[in-house]
Amino acid sequence: MDASGSAALGLYISIPFCRSKCTYCNFASGVYPASQHARYVQRVIEDTGAAGLWAQDMGVQLPRRVDTIYLGGGTPSLLAPELVEQLFSALRTRFSVDPDAEITVECAPGQLSDETLAALVRAGVNRISLGVQSFIDREAQESGRLHTRAIVLDDLRRLRAAGLSNLNIDLIAGLAGQTLASWQESVSVLLETGVPHASVYMLEVDEDSRLGRELLAGGARYHAGLVPTEEAIARMYEQAIERLAAAGLAQYEISNFARPGAESLHNLRYWQRRPYLGLGLDASSALHEPEGYVLRANTTDDLTAYLAAPQPVETAWLSPASQHEEAWFLGLRLNAGVRIADLEREFGPAAVAPALARVRQLASSGLLAFDGKTARLTPQGRLLSNDVFQEFLGLVPDHTGVA
Template sequence: MAGPVGVYISVPFCKAKCTFCNFASGVFGGERMQQYVERLCVEIRAARTAAQGLNVSLPRAVDTIYFGGGTPSLLSGDQFGQIFQHLRGEFDVAADAEITLECAPGQLSDETLDELLRQGMNRISFGVQSFVDQEAAAVGRLHTRLQCEAELARVRAAGLKEINVDLIVGLPHQTEQSWRYSVEQAIACEAPHISVYLLEIDEESRLGREMLEQGTRYSAGAVPTEDEAADWYSQACVLLDEAGVHQYEISNFARRGHRSRHNLKYWERQPYVGFGLDAHSMLHANDGAVRFANTSDLDRYLNKVAAATPFQLVESEFKSDQGVAVPEVDIVGRNEAFEESLFLGLRLVEGVDLNKLRSQFGDAMVKDAMPALLEVCDAGLLRMNADSVRLTPQGRLVSNEVFSRLLVPEAALQNYL
């Protein structure tokens, strides 16, 4: 029986787009935002029937809701009220549900904050990225250090205790000293949860294109090297641990009792459903699961006849032979589920319980993965004993390389087909 589901709501609107970002987000007017909210509510209303059409289990019980973006805080209080009305119409939201809002400092009105608190929002994630004004401005952030500090004080005064601060290592103009300052400021503000991300620059972003073309407008020449960023990330791990903010996932650190319940669903392969632009879902189906994602094109999302989400397809009884672009639904079989359990579990500092893997997938499948595991252990990227396997600190820095080396050989997979 599936446990409670997590709900992710994508809100792809920003006041200004960061130079390194190539997410499905952008700057749009109020009319487009209201149109989006209405489309979002239609998708939520269709969820129950749509899940049946996709042969997946969509539990009514919800214990986490996460508003991500973009900058969800740009929506009005009335718009959030609309969304919650439809969510509660389709799901049974637990009284102690974790409800998180992503927010850019300085972009949350009093009216919106009041409505969100009324609706049960109890966790906020601030996209600070840097407490150094020059670094924040260089990538298009609109806030200053003083605004960040004021926002933290404001939401605390409103009663919010669960606060996350996002930081990015490797920003243009960042130095070892300025990075340490940002980490120390995040610790000093006593946020119970801190996220540290290595800067990833998409080649299609403004900064990415400039780096390829060796331009100067977006400070491409001031981006630290990958080795520098990796060293600074490691320094942050030490500083945060010494301050009692302990790492529990590659990019996430928390004081005791303050881990993100919603994000843990992703790494523990618990069911979650996403609504809105480019939102992803993973729901259980019989002995396996299915993964699917909505379109990343806003015009197509808003026009349900043109290219809809999997939920909208069922709702409107669209057929692929009518010229509609049917979103791909990936069936997660036993082999894929084994690899997902390994890769996602390794993102957690505790690592993967090998006995649990054996119980779920059988000893033979774990045995066939063992040569690759031992090889990566010999490289110093994994630490393994009879009961568990986990990434080393060095392994966390090159986790994608580790995961690629752990792909179960195709020849071995034939034993389970």
Template sequence: MTIFEGRVKEWDMADLRPEFAENGALGVYVSVPFCRAKCSFCNFASGVGTPVAIERYVESLCAEIGSVGKRAESLGAMLPRKADTVYFGGGTPSLLEPAQLNRILAAIRGQFDVAADAEITMEAAPGQISDELLKAALRLGVNRVSLGVQSFIDREAASVGRSHTGESCVAEIARLRRAGVGKVAADLIAGLPHQTDASWQRSLDAAVASELDHLSVYLFEVDEGSRLGAEVLGGGARFYAPEVPNEERASAMYERACAFLPEHGFGQYEISNFARAGFQAKHNRKYWERAPYVGFGLDAHSMLKIEGPGLGAQGPECAVRFANADELARYDGREPAEITRVDARGAFEEALFLGLRLVEGVSVAALRQRFDAGWVDEAAGIARELAAGGLMVVDGERWALTSHGRLVSNDVFGRLLESVAV
């Protein structure tokens, strides 16, 4: 990616847009990195927290939210005032006390005009949403709950440290519906210990038979970041690494989901995401469409557009990405730990590899309108080669990945980005 560190200092800050600007509605992400226990496959910045640590964290979080205008200004970024999505991710945000959730949402509403019909999502672990929290969440505007099911098969869930059963997940989904949660989503993971083609199918069957309206299907990531991943790489059996299906089998499970879910009412709209009609995740779409979002809390990432003299005709696509510390001891809500400036060329690369994650792909006309025509032509040559190899569809004004291309998306993106690398 083409980046230009520090360039903002060369501009006259007075020429940059004011603190709050209209640039499409904003998505707000809030990280709540605490869980009751750490799942063996998890490589997120999350851990078990004491009530005191959680309370201290909420204080830092609210202070960070309160200073968002200053942070955007110091980065030369445009910060839309209107927000139409809020996403509580984790960790397990459903472990917050009602008063803590209230304080965080009040802090957000103090800084942004949260649309009356905003999509407000809370991630939750099945069986870990108290009646009090659920009632408060609904009262405060939460209208979407995303459950970390991972597997409806008891043995698989237990082997990775989950305390739920398939039956309790189905009951939890029904309970959320009864309570009045408008949208209920869940995650499944292909490649967990003990998973077989037959058990995977049972999880898919349970998902489509339940009252879910959105499903995310991920492949277990084998890396050093999780205890199970480290065991698969380094050996051992404590976390059931020998029972983890190999990559080929896990990929076949993902492909099975891609074929089965659309036949049962869950259209695929992104590499990992499936939804009933009208239930795509509004918040997550912002990531793939390069719409502005701000993240608060541990390891939270943000992307805001910038504008100013010296950026050229493609200035509106230029952005600043920034991220908070990913270790709790280093997070204080004050300064981002990482800042990356994305110039027009970098924005073009992002528009390609993020946009192509969507099943609908990218509009070539829109790329030509927003970016240098020469870059689009360079990429078009590679896109045609990838199409000849069965990895992409080049259909007049639209480029998209084929289902096989989605399975090896990182290789496809690598090839395309070679074409646009400076």
């Protein structure tokens, strides 16, 4: 784990445009005319150029060396080829991108033109994440997705033909109408594709998505009545863990599975607390300052304001005590777990002692496995991970101060 601040930087660029809004989506994304894409990319390029001065004003380190880039959204694959070129040219001018940097772009199946695919390859993109969610056409369509299984399989063929083999497929357990049998079929098709990485999310119910609002308030428009029970969703998740592992895609994080060496380096940096800069709408950054504090910054989620002019960034300083808490609940997400010796080296044995007592309690209740050196979630703990993480809040005094 590296939290020194001297490590290379990761860049996250949010592209908040979608062709339709998925029923379960709670991201700051929407359907906007393509005419806004160029202005948006221009604003991201302006922010890229201004990042150095901003970091200097805030007193944080902004490494020039970049080893991961992630374009998420939204649907970055909707960008026209010339916008892809302009964006990557600006990123490569401002930063020194490692020749072997992992560069990921999220794509919606059926929403990647040949021209944009060629531009992505020219820009050095070497990893694609496909938001499939379900290989059952009816489930995908009722969730607001615009693709079919055939379209996904054709996209995989095109991506591979273009030289892209580091591929991820996202699935969601808990979509309306999903059954244990249909879930098994989606997992089977995923395995047949031979992709080296899969992300499996359990449906999150919250009032920021249309499906979530319907689940909480009632209604039939988004088929909330057909959402599987929590128990069924948990069973789907457990089945996926077993089947993916049997096929060589080992779980390395609560929602992520990979063949050895195909783990997402960009996403690992969040859980390993390595620095990153978020650019664009609703993007967050974590940057280190020399005295051991970390600056957490979040950009606006108001697209109109963002397009009009540079917007203030919301910031908060994480003290070493707050970072210690984060080290627990981010580190425990990983199957590798939290190594006590690493935390003692970073925060001191006295600070770690109260958390160790909590680890022993959680181990006796079966939510953590602890061998005296490393703490890990058990399968049961993974299903109740938010409850486990709560146990580490407030164990260390001196909380975040908002700047």
